[in-house]
Each structure stands twice: as C-alpha cells, then as structure tokens.
Amino acid sequence: MKTFKALFTIFLLAISTISCSGDDGNNGIDGVDGAPGATGTANVIYSAWMTAPAAVAETIDGTSGLSTSxxxxxxxxxxxxxxxxxxYMSFSSSVYQLPYTxxxxGFVNTITAIxxxxxxxxxxxxxxxxxxxxxxPTSLSWRYILIPGGKAAATAKTTKLDYSKMSYEEVCARFNIQP
Known part of the structure; x- marks a missing residue:
C-alpha cells in the first residue's frame, strides 16, 4: 500500500509539473485576421413619407398611363x-413595394417607379x-430607400440580398429605419 501511495504521489507531482508552467497562455499561435466584412448600412438614405403632385396622362414605351414625380x-x-x-406606397394603413399590381x-393595373x-x-x-x-390619387403616400452600391457582385464574398422578397418592415428593421 505504501508503494501505491508513493507511486500515486509521484504521479500527481509529475502531472502538476507537466501541465502547469509559467508560459501557459503564451504558447498559442497568433491568429490571422479574417476577411473584411460587408459594407455597413450607415450610408443608406431614406425619405420621409410624402405625397406627389397630381398625375398627368403620359405614354411610356407605347403604354398609356398616368404619371407624377x-x-x-x-x-x-x-x-x-x-x-x-x-x-414604397402607402394607403389604407398598408405599405406596398413598387412595382405594385x-x-x-375593374382592370389589372400596375404602379411602377422609374x-x-x-x-x-x-x-x-x-x-x-x-x-x-x-x-x-394624390392621397397616396410615397417613400424611397436608396442603398448605395458596394463591391461588384463578382468580387463580393456574400450573396446580394433580394430586397423585393423582403417586407417593408424587414427592410426598415435591417437598416434601422423608423417605419
């Protein structure tokens, strides 16, 4: 039994000597900086909700309609x-992204932005x-959000977001815009 206690004590001393040293924490290899992140949203521009002047008849690309700016x-x-x-267009407490069909x-029609x-x-x-x-109608409200471009898609490491598949609320949340 004395031999077992002596061997056990030597074993504990050996482990504590091997596993503990003053250099622990400094033996790792420095990491490499990661790739730069995507461009932030600080440069996103958005308007307040606004009304537009009365629309006038206009033909664009052979299509007759009404336009305002x-x-x-x-x-x-x-x-x-x-x-x-x-x-975006707002009416009846709802918000719709253009183009809106x-x-x-009594007719299928589209409102689009040019x-x-x-x-x-x-x-x-x-x-x-x-x-x-x-x-x-002049009673409709309009708002725009401008997202300046960053890197070309061929060089970007992230997939470009498809904002047409995001709701107005999701776009506002992403860019910290007050709806």
Missing part, C-alpha cells in the same frame, strides 16, 4: 448605376391597352 435629391448617377432603389377600377438622377417617376398603367387609365 417625387424629388429624390440624394439619388445620384452612382446609386442608379451600382445601388438599389426601393420605392392590383385590380382597381428612377433618374434626383427624380422618381411614378407611373400607373392598365394591362389592357384600351386607351383609358386608372387614377393615381
């Missing part, structure tokens, strides 16, 4: 070329080309 002073050529432009006035530098044209057209239009 809202000012978007931050909408640059760079954002048009590389960024994402989201336009519905049956109004963006140019510092302007967003709102255009409503019927899917049946009978020369008549469906109104684009």
């Amino acid at each position: 809202i000012n978007a002073p931050e909408l640059s050529a760079d954002i048009l070329a590389k960024g994402t432009i989201l336009v 519905s049956t109004a006035g 963006s140019t530098v510092q302007k967003i044209k709102l255009f409503r057209f019927k899917h049946v080309g009978d020369g008549t239009t469906v109104s684009l």
Whole structure:
C-alpha cells in the first residue's frame, strides 16, 4: 500500500509539473485576421413619407398611363448605376413595394417607379391597352430607400440580398429605419 501511495504521489507531482508552467497562455499561435466584412448600412438614405403632385396622362414605351414625380435629391448617377432603389406606397394603413399590381377600377393595373438622377417617376398603367387609365390619387403616400452600391457582385464574398422578397418592415428593421 505504501508503494501505491508513493507511486500515486509521484504521479500527481509529475502531472502538476507537466501541465502547469509559467508560459501557459503564451504558447498559442497568433491568429490571422479574417476577411473584411460587408459594407455597413450607415450610408443608406431614406425619405420621409410624402405625397406627389397630381398625375398627368403620359405614354411610356407605347403604354398609356398616368404619371407624377417625387424629388429624390440624394439619388445620384452612382446609386442608379451600382445601388438599389426601393420605392414604397402607402394607403389604407398598408405599405406596398413598387412595382405594385392590383385590380382597381375593374382592370389589372400596375404602379411602377422609374428612377433618374434626383427624380422618381411614378407611373400607373392598365394591362389592357384600351386607351383609358386608372387614377393615381394624390392621397397616396410615397417613400424611397436608396442603398448605395458596394463591391461588384463578382468580387463580393456574400450573396446580394433580394430586397423585393423582403417586407417593408424587414427592410426598415435591417437598416434601422423608423417605419
């Protein structure tokens, strides 16, 4: 039994000597910095809710409809070329992303946004080309969100988000925008 106790004591001393040293914690290899993260959302631009002037009849690409425009002073050529432009319409306490297709006035019609530098044209057209239009009331509210572009998709390490599949609330939450 004395031999067992002596061997056990030597065993404990050996383990404590091997496992504990003053250099512990400094023997690891320094890690390598990771790849840079995706561009943040600090540069996202969004408007307040606004109304648009009365719509006028217009034909775009052979399609008759009604159009009006809202000012978007931050909408640059760079954002048009590389960024994402989201336009929302609000009515009856609901928010819809453009393009928005519905049956109004008894006809299937679409409201879409056509963006140019510092302007967003709102255009409503019927899917049946009978020369008549469906109104684009001034009571509708509009809002835009501009997301400047970052890296080209071919060089980006992350998949580009498809904002058309996100609800208005999800987009606002992602960019910390007050709905």
